[in-house]
C-alpha cells in the first residue's frame with residue numbers, strides 16, 4: 001500500500017497541462033505503467049469497454065491536433081493515448097460479450113441469468129454513452145498513475161469525432177472516440193488549482 005500523502009501529492013501534481021516539453025520522451029517502461037493502470041480499471045459488468053491507441057508519430061499528432069481545436073498539448077506531447085469506446089462488441093449476443101461472461105466461470109444457468117440481465121440492462125440504455133463513461137474511468141486512472149511518477153497529462157474532450165476516426169481509420173460501428181489523452185512533461189509550472197470546498201461537495205447522512 002502506498003502512503004495517503006503520496007497519493008494526494010499525485011492528485012495535486014496532476015493538472016490539465018496546456019503545453020508539454022516536446023524535447024522529452026516518456027520511457028517505454030513508464031508508458032507501459034500508465035497503460036497498465038488503464039487496463040486494470042474497473043468497468044461495468046467487467047466488459048472492459050476500451051481500446052487504447054498510442055499515437056507517437058509526429059505526423060499523426062499534427063493531424064490529431066487539428067482535429068482537437070488546434071490544441072498545442074497534442075503536438076507537444078510525448079504520446080497521445082486515444083481512448084476508444086467499444087460499441088458493436090457490446091451488443092447483447094456478440095461473441096465478445098459471450099466470451100467475457102464465460103470467463104467468469106459461473107455454472108451455465110447462472111451465466112444465462114447474467115446474460116439475460118445484461119440483455120435487459122442494455123435495452124434501456126444508450127450503449128455508446130455507457131461505453132464512453134467507462135472509458136473515462138480508465139482515463140482517470142491513467143492520469144493518476146502518470147502523475148504518481150511525475151508525468152503530466154491533459155484530457156481532451158474538444159475533438160471532432162469524425163475527424164479523429166478518419167485520421168486513425170476507426171470503424172464507426174465498432175468504436176466511438178471517448179477521449180484524447182496527451183501525456184508528457186510540462187513546459188511551464190502548473191497554475192493554482194481551483195476546487196470547491198469539501199463542505200460544498202460532500203454531505204454525510
Ligand SMILES: Cc1cc2nc3c(=O)[nH]c(=O)nc-3n(C[C@H](O)[C@H](O)[C@H](O)COP(=O)(O)O)c2cc1C
Nearest residue numbers: 014015016017018071154155156157158159193194
Ligand atoms: C472529459 C474532459 C474533457 C476535457 N477537455 C479538455 C480540453 O479539450 N482541453 C483542455 O485544455 N482541457 C480539457 N479538460 C481539462 C479540464 O478543463 C480541467 O481538468 C479542469 O479545468 C480542472 O483543471 P485541472 O485539471 O488543471 O485541475 C477536460 C477535462 C475532462 C475531464
